[in-house]
Amino acid sequence: MTIQQTHQSTRRAHQTHEAPQTHDPRPPVRWAARAACRDADPALFFPFTWDDHPSRSGDQARAQRICRTCPVQPACLAWALRTGEPDGIWGGTTPDERRRIRARLRQATA
Numbered sequence: 853m854t855i856q857q858t859h860q861s862t863r864r865a866h867q868t869h870e871a872p873q874t875h876d877p878r879p880p881v882r883w884a885a886r887a888a889c890r891d892a893d894p895a896l897f898f899p900f901t902w903d904d905h906p907s908r909s910g911d912q913a914r915a916q917r918i919c920r921t922c923p924v925q926p927a928c929l930a931w932a933l934r935t936g937e938p939d940g941i942w943g944g945t946t947p948d949e950r951r952r953i954r955a956r957l958r959q960a961t962a
């Protein structure tokens with residue numbers, strides 16, 4: 853699977869909250885039906901798009917505003933942290949923010 857196919861699969865997964873079809877299949881996410889982003893453009897949520905189209909840098913903030921209204925934000929963030937989701941906005945966080953959260957969690961449990 854190419855990087856582009858992986859991103860396309862991840863975008864679809866974000867839209868449908870099904871398991872991305874990557875080398876590391878993930879379990880279905882059952883909270884998807886209540887996600888605030890279920891009808892949003894998945895391109896808002898992915899850095900692949902931001903990198904290709906810097907003029908769309910406001911997309912990250914737009915995605916995070918959607919997340920702030922989302923009733924399943926805690927479950928979404930927990931899933932992204934548990935699976936090590938490397939791309940996109942999940943649970944209102946960027947990939948860098950999730951890396952920092954995971955580092956703090958590792959320190960707290962060390």
Ligand code: SF4
Nearest residue numbers: 887889919922928943
């Ligand atoms: S927290 Fe954000 S990314 Fe997660 S389901 Fe809700 S709106 Fe979508």
